[in-house]
Amino acid sequence: GVDRQLHFICLDGDNHQVVQILRTRYKKNLLKYFGRFSPQARANVKTVTMDLNFYYQDIVRACFPNAQIVIDRFHMIQMLTRSFNSLRVQVMKTFDKRSRQYQLLKSPWKLYLKKF
Incomplete structure (x- = not known):
């Protein structure tokens, strides 16, 4: 990040291409960003790979009701x-x-x- 700010990076899980880089990792901002997508599009998400950040699970459950959570290998x-x-x-x-x-x-x- 810039000025010691951590960013949120969205990657496509299939081809590992960067989809979006958000300037903040705050829960409120992430919920707002993912809320922009239609409920149908969010319901189609099958898996979400993430690190061990404690509130990411809340975000995934709130935004992607059908997604399975996978912890990335590095953090495991x-x-x-x-x-x-x-x-x-x-x-x-x-x-x-x-x-x-x-x-x-x-x-x-x-x-x-x-x-x-």
């Missing part, structure tokens, strides 16, 4: 990675800092995130 992997690292640190702290178990969890932490 990010959430899993954070959870895994949080658990790793929690388990790591149960061991003495000089122990082998602690060192195995502490030092090579990036290896645990790689493909086997």
Whole structure:
């Protein structure tokens, strides 16, 4: 965005082409924008892919009654990675800092995130 403002980007899910870039992500403005489309057009939307922004679900349910919500892969992997690292640190702290178990969890932490 511009001046540290986050924007809302609408993409076509089939070809990943940008449809619209809105200058704001505020719920009121998004509801107003999607309200411009006819109820029939909005009812034809089958899926909406989004990040984990907490109020996007409300917008999708209000504007697209038949749409299925899909969380995008990037944010899903990010959430899993954070959870895994949080658990790793929690388990790591149960061991003495000089122990082998602690060192195995502490030092090579990036290896645990790689493909086997």
